[in-house]
Amino acid sequence: MLNNGAYVFGHDEKLVVASPRTIRGGTVTKHLAYLYQLPPTPYEEAWQLQQTIHSERVDDKTNDTLLLLEHLPTYTVGRRVKDALRLINEDARIKHSIPIYQTERGGLITYHGPGQLVGYPILKLKTYCRGPKTYMHLLEEVLIRLLHDFGLQAHRRDHCIGVWIADRKIAALGVHVSRGVTMHGFALNVMNDLQAYDWIIPCGIEGCKVTTMAKELGRDVRLPSVSDRLCAIFAETFGVLFQQERSKDVLWKHSNQVHLGLKKQPHPTAQAP
Numbered sequence: 001m002l003n004n005g006a007y008v009f010g011h012d013e014k015l016v017v018a019s020p021r022t023i024r025g026g027t028v029t030k031h032l033a034y035l036y037q038l039p040p041t042p043y044e045e046a047w048q049l050q051q052t053i054h055s056e057r058v059d060d061k062t063n064d065t066l067l068l069l070e071h072l073p074t075y076t077v078g079r080r081v082k083d084a085l086r087l088i089n090e091d092a093r094i095k096h097s098i099p100i101y102q103t104e105r106g107g108l109i110t111y112h113g114p115g116q117l118v119g120y121p122i123l124k125l126k127t128y129c130r131g132p133k134t135y136m137h138l139l140e141e142v143l144i145r146l147l148h149d150f151g152l153q154a155h156r157r158d159h160c161i162g163v164w165i166a167d168r169k170i171a172a173l174g175v176h177v178s179r180g181v182t183m184h185g186f187a188l189n190v191m192n193d194l195q196a197y198d199w200i201i202p203c204g205i206e207g208c209k210v211t212t213m214a215k216e217l218g219r220d221v222r223l224p225s226v227s228d229r230l231c232a233i234f235a236e237t238f239g240v241l242f243q244q245e246r247s248k249d250v251l252w253k254h255s256n257q258v259h260l261g262l263k264k265q266p267h268p269t270a271q272a273p
């Protein structure tokens with residue numbers, strides 16, 4: 001513990017700092033969680049890793065975990081696959097060779113690509129809140145506070161999950177909770193190319209404008225600095241102590257993973273499993 005009461009825990013001299021979280025005048029016991037800040041990762045590999053860690057967390061074989069990474073260009077759709085696939089320009093998707101994956105998360109369709117910070121918290125939900133609705137608000141709070149620290153005034157909208165700057169969406173959220181453990185999470189546009197959004201109706205919102213931190217600030221934004229600041233705010237908001245894990249260890253640590261195989265959807269007529 002530092003002199004200011006902040007907690008520090010890490011590997012390889014890379015530290016994540018968070019102030020003690022207090023409720024009703026008392027200090028909440030912090031929970032140890034693993035943090036992986038991964039290199040750019042194909043969507044299917046990250047999805048399989050989530051599945052493995054989720055299964056281990058359900059069985060109490062690992063701690064709560066936060067994965068932070070970038071994806072290669074990818075579209076994903078949620079459980080309402082028939083509705084979501086009507087929201088994409090399939091000719092443009094095929095022309096630009098952008099794969100599309102059907103997932104078990106909520107929400108409709110969104111895009112992931114380089115320069116976007118994606119976060120996958122894999123947590124025992126009841127440890128932190130009463131249910132999915134409160135959990136989504138906590139994730140929004142983390143992103144709103146993060147953007148505020150970079151000088152951007154962001155907000156949430158009633159009945160429309162996500163984070164906005166004025167009428168421009170800057171972060172999308174979609175989660176899945178199974179056997180009390182979360183997976184999937186959020187995608188924050190830091191300095192990614194927005195062209196791929198032109199070929200979808202983001203999140204199913206007609207006329208939805210999309211923006212990035214770099215566009216709003218009028219300058220480049222280093223994704224590692226955003227990632228590090230997000231870790232600190234997430235730790236403070238959820239009351240966790242992050243143990244920084246080496247990215248090269250993640251597959252070794254979960255080497256018994258079962259590759260469940262995410263269903264790729266190349267055609268708009270594809271059916272949900």
